[in-house]
Every structure is written in structure tokens, then in C-alpha cells.
Amino acid sequence: MLVRPSVGVPWDSIRAVLFPTTDFAIFFVLVFLGHWLLNHEARSWKAFMLLASYVFYGWWDPRYVALLMAVSAIAQVGAIAVAKQQDDRRRMRVLAIAVAATIAPLLYFKYYGFFAVNATNATSALGLGWTPPLIQVVLPVGISFYTFMAISYVVDVHRRRFDVASWTDVFLYLAFFPHLVAGPIVRPDELIPQLDVRRDQRHLDFANAAWLILGGLFKKVVISSYLSTAIVEPVFGDPSRHSALEALVGVWGFAVVIYADFSGYTDIAIGIAQLLGFRFPQNFDRPYTAVSIQDFWRRWHMTLSRWLRDYLYIPLGGNRKGMRRTYVNLMITMTLGGLWHGAAWTFVVWGILHGGFLVIGQWKREQREAGVLAEPPATASTVWLQRLAAFHLVCLGWVFFRADSIGTAFDLLGRLVTGWTTPTELVTPLVLLAIAIGIGTQYVPRAPAEALKDLVARTKPVPLGIGVAFVLFVITTLGPQGVAPFIYFQF
């Protein structure tokens, strides 16, 4: 999932062509030009875009382009093999093999180290003393995303919802650079048909794309970077040295950081796709306005939650096999969803917490439907209380998500109780303002933004370009010096 920089690991050591860099700006101008010049030549366009996407990915480490190609080839071979089977049982067996083969690289690259350490320590504790080879496997950027997309392709072919696509289309579907590094997780029927139709170069929604890209940059470069440094890193670095108020604001701060960082990145991805005439699924829809955890998962990382629903929860039986099985399915789905975010026990706890919240929510709903529990009154104050409760349950999850160990997470939670006599220094007006912007903007009505976009759409190109430049200037100036473009020291 998202790149979680550990303490001391700078962003600039991650060598992928990340969006907020001058390298990417140059890359995008060239790709934009080639894309629209070749728009009417499907074969040339596909070859060009595939090459551009591999260059984008290979900027980080060219060796991993081969891995991306390998996963694409495995998915395509699997899909062809599945499609050939007529007998349902045989079809299912081939599907299982195809999915296992597609997910195998992800399991190896993401979880081998976690498995090796835990297996060694568990067998040692049992006196068996078995040690798997302790090798460090580097996690390739974006593998979690393109593997899930590859699985959805194979499964959709199995479900006869999508026909086997051409090799080029499958390779391009998985490598298409806007979604490659951090999503959104686009389904085959959303993207592959768009590869074959000519994009309409006459009516691009530039205003919306610019809104997404500039807003995403602001969230990522200004809000996320500032709050990370000002409060989140110190508080999660050593909770014991911080007051209860700092711990609380630090957790709120992280809630904003992860939203600003992740939604900012996918907003940029969606905006870039839009400038190329592609439509991408929405990935975040004002998640901190959610009134329950169910509601949160309809608004947070929406392409992941629907992936988990369609390719994990429903195959497990969804809510069609009775109440208890629904609860078990929810717990399994969210726990595995947690583990997908990272190979550590903290992510497992995060997944279990969300699974538990969803189970409780589902139970309450069933009780209400059965007339055992009363419906809460639909007053404004009730809605705000529900929002407040949902936000803080989500924050409880974030504590485990961000902490470097379960022990640190409990240290931080402990400070919320014991830290009221410690002096508070980090909770400054600017920190509170950044948090207020991060959360408050989710409550702003859509109409003014839409009116602004309409105005932008009517503006002439040169004044519009100057306006965009000025906004970019403000964002890059307000951003921390550490993310200044051109700095490519490694450490």
C-alpha cells in the first residue's frame, strides 16, 4: 500500500518517479505530447504508453520492470487457461492455480522476511531451532497494487464478466503509469475498454484535473509534510516524552497525514489520467465525515474496499451464509486487508480492530432490523456524535497502523491517560490549523468548488497557466525544504 517511511528514511531515498518531482513534470509533458499525437493509432499508442510506463517504473530500479512484466504474463497465461476450461470444477481448479501463481511474487517479496523472523523465533521458543534462510527481500514499489489488479483480471475472466484481453492490453492495464505506484486499484472492465477507444481530445475536463492535481500536491507537500515533522514523528517516535494532549493531537495529526498523503497521491493519479482522457474510479470521498466504520470504508480507499468485497468477502460467502459466517467473513477480510498494508503485527491488529468494528456495526444493524435496538434519532447532534465516535475509532486504528511496534502503540495510548501533568510544547496554533484544514475541507460543500472549476474552464490558456504557476509556487514554497526538487542525495 502506501509507502510508510520509517523514522530516518527520507522520501528521496525512494527512487521511483514520484509525482511531486520535476523529473515527473518533464516526463509528463513528453508523455502528454506523444499520447495525443498517437491517439488515433491504437497500436502505436499502446506501444508508446507501455514503454513510457516501464520507463516510469524503471526509474526506481530497472530490474523490477521484469517483475512487473512477469506478473502480467502470469496473469495472462492464467486467464487464458481459465477461459479454456468448460467444466466448472476444472475451471475453479485452474483459477486457484492461476491466482496462486499471480500472488506468489507478492507473497515472496512482501512477506518472506516477516515469515522468516517469526518462524525462526517461534521454532526457537519451541526448542526446534529451525531457521529459514534469513535473506532481506526488497519490496518492489507498487507490487501490492498491480498484483491485486492482476488477480481481479483473472477472477473476472473466470466469472465470465470479462473476456480474455490481448497480451498488450493486459500488460498496459497493469503498467499504466498513473495508477502504477499507489493506485487507485482499477478493475479490468474500467480500464481495458478505455485502451481500445480513442480518447476525446477535444473535451478534456482540465478544471477538474487541475483541481485534483494541485489539491493533491497541497495535501501531500504542505499538509502531510508539515504535520509529519511537527508532531507525528516526535509523538510516535517516543510517546513517553510527550504529554497526553500532544499524544492526542499527534494521533489526530497522523489521521490527517495519512489522508493527505494517500488521497493526495491518488488524486494526482486520477487527475493525470483525466488529462490523458481516461476516467479512473474515485478513491476517497470525505472519509472523516463518516458516521460509522461501515460508512468510513465506503469513503476510504474505496477501490481497495470494493476489491476486498468483490474478490475476498463475497467469495468467502459474504453475508449470504448467516449471521455468524458474516462476522467471520468480515474479520477474515479485514485482517487480511490489514496484512496487505504491511508485513507487521501492527497492521494485523489494525485489520482486526476494523474487522471488529464492522462486526459490531453489522450486529447493531441486525438488532435494529429485528426491533431489539431502537434507531438513533436523526438529529444533527446525533449525526455529529456519530461522526466524532467514528473518527476516534478510526484514530484508534491509526495508532497501531503508525506505531513501529504494538508496544509503542500501547505506550502512546497509555500517555493519553497518564500524560496530563507533562508540559505540552508541540501543540501549536499552526499544527491545529493544519489539522483543521485537513479535516475541515472534507466538510466544505461541493458547490463552491464546482463553481470555481467552471470559472477555470472559461479562462484563457495563458492567464490560466500563470494562475496554476502561482498556486504551484505557493505550494512549493510552503513545502518543507527537504522535498525541494532536484535534491537527489540518497541519505
Added chain:
Amino acid sequence: MDVDDGTPSGRLVGVADTERRLRSDDDSRAGARGGGDRPTLGPTSRDTWAATPPPGRLGMPAGKVLTVVLVSLVVWTLLFGPELRRAADAQPLGLRRTVSLAVLAPFVWVSDVTRLSAVTDALVRAMGRDPDSPVGGGPEFPVDDLPTYTPDPGVSPSPEPEKPPVVDSPIRVPSGQDPLRVAVVGDSLAAGVGFYAERVFKPFFVDVTKQGKISTGLARPDYFNWPSALKQIGSAFQPDIVIVMLGENDNQSLLDPGGRLETQIGTGSWPPAYEERVERFAKIATKAGAHVIWVGLPVERDESRWVFIERQNAIYEAVADRLPNVAYLDSWNLFSKPDGGYTAYFRDGDRVELVREDDGVHFTGTGYTILMEHVARLATDAFQLHEKTYDG
């Protein structure tokens, strides 16, 4: 750009067609599933951003979009040019730096001639940033890290250096009223060490100031001037212990604070010139009354860097050996395999822990904790740091 391929415009509605088809597919899919699973988990609809504008909003042809993008990038480069040039200037000498500077030169020239740079400097100042500060910034002192230090009247906060003692002196015994002050300085590895120094040292006895700055070292004072920063830290914080961990970024030519080339990398004069910088840096700390723990560079996964690291470590160790109150921690051997090679894991009795990040350079939290425990123990062995001041 507008690309007219001569086809009937009716064929250009492909995306809208696709959108309609997707919507109908989705409806049938939801129907097939009975929609029963949707409310439990995941979004309720397939919200997407359409590629084309909604009704009532003007669409923009690709050619105009390209114009806007190019105008915005050119104007932004003019506005941000001076800052970009300083950032480009701070890169290691090489092709990328040369090309960056060459590309930026005309923009900066226009910006200067039109006095636009003065306007942007004023705007940058208005937004709370000093446009004249070094690209890498300077030391920062969080308020809670500062001791209440008041120099005696008539005594300079940076006293003239006394003749250093010939032998190491012990670190003072702290109390709750007068805790030890520990400054952690260096690059991103030091940034990590700083966080875990706070955990390993007991807050009651030790104040820690975390001064690790990513992308810094001793080779490029034009980017971040560590000697100057350490003097400031010395006078403002009066550290009892300075933990130094840097050098990862120093495999490059040595420049002076003005950005002028002083010693070329790869020449015979580089090692002595770098050693002089290391010695000068350590002396700044000892003259301010601090004991120095200099943490050597750890073994890294990239074997092509080993020669450089071993040369650096030999310099740090030699300087520590000949200076009083400076001790060297050999982190290479602490974290390497028995044969001296790289491993990401650390065996502590029967348990194994992952101690290195994916990049093969930085440490995980467990790794930094182990490193810090060895720093504290070395301070005890070398300078009689009281064991009550730390865990582990």
C-alpha cells in the same frame, strides 16, 4: 494539441460509450448479486471521475491543455528559479547537476533582469522562509529540548578553547534537577538514532536534542554547514554528550561553504582533507565541553560502497583514537555477519530481529535501539557514564 485525424466526429465518443456500457454492466452485476453484500463493506456506488466535463462546463482541447501546462511550468520556473538553482547547486558534482544548472540559468537570468526574483524573495519571506538560508537549512531547537541555561555575566557562551586534557575525563553524574544533555547530530541515520536515543536514555536523567538532518555530511557545507551548526548547538544546548553519525553522503568532492571546489573526490588529497574536517568537527564538540561518541558507518547491502565506508570508518576511528573525550563505535562489526558481510538480521540469543530497512542502509526501530544501547554502554566504558541514565 488538437489532433484532427479526419475521422467522423461520431467515432470520437468512445469514452462516453464505454462509460454507458460500464454503468449498465455495473447495474446488471449489482442485480445479479442482489446488491445484498454492498452495504456491509465497500462503497455503495461505482463513483468515477469522468474523463469529459460535466454538462455546463466547457471542455478544453488537448492543445490548450498543453499550452496551460507549459505556461505554468515556465512561469513557475521563473518564480521558483532562484530556489531551484540553489537546490540544483547543492547536488553532488556531476552530469545531473551540470544539466540542471544549465537548464535553469536562462530562467534565473530572466528572473533577475526583470526583478521578478526580488518579488518572489519577498513572497517567500512573507510565507515564513528565509530565501538566503542554506538549502539544507540550519539547526532547529524545539522549545522543550532547551535547558534553562544562563551564562555567567562576562563569560562568553563560546569560551576560547582550552588546552584539551590528555586523557579522557568522566561524564558528570546527572540528577533529576540537572539532567545530562545529549545532542545527536549527523545525517538521516542520526535522525533515526535521535528518536531511539530518547527511548534508551531515561527522561528523568537525560535531555536529548535530535539534530539529525537528512542529506547532510561534512563534504558539502554549502548545503548544510555542520561545523557552524555544531557551534550553535554547543552554545545553545551545552551538551554533555554529542553522538555523531554521518558520512553516508560524503562520498563526493569537498566544497567550501561558498560552494567552491576544495578537494576533488578520487584524488590522493581527499582522505587527509576529509580527516581534517572530521577532526575539526570533533574538536568543536570537545571544546564546548562535550564527550563525543562517533558512530562509524554500518555495513551496507551495496558492496560497491564498502571500500568507501571502510575508508571513512578508518578516518573516524583514527581521529577518535588521537583526541581526548572522543570514542568510536564500530557499527560495521556490530551489524555484520561473522564473515563481515551484510545481513538485515540481528541475533540476540535465541531470537532473531530484522534490524535493517529495505534500502539496505537505514535501521529499523529495533536496529536503532540496539545501536543506541551500544552507544550508551560505550559511553559508560569510555567515560564512566552512569548506568542509571539508560535502559539496556
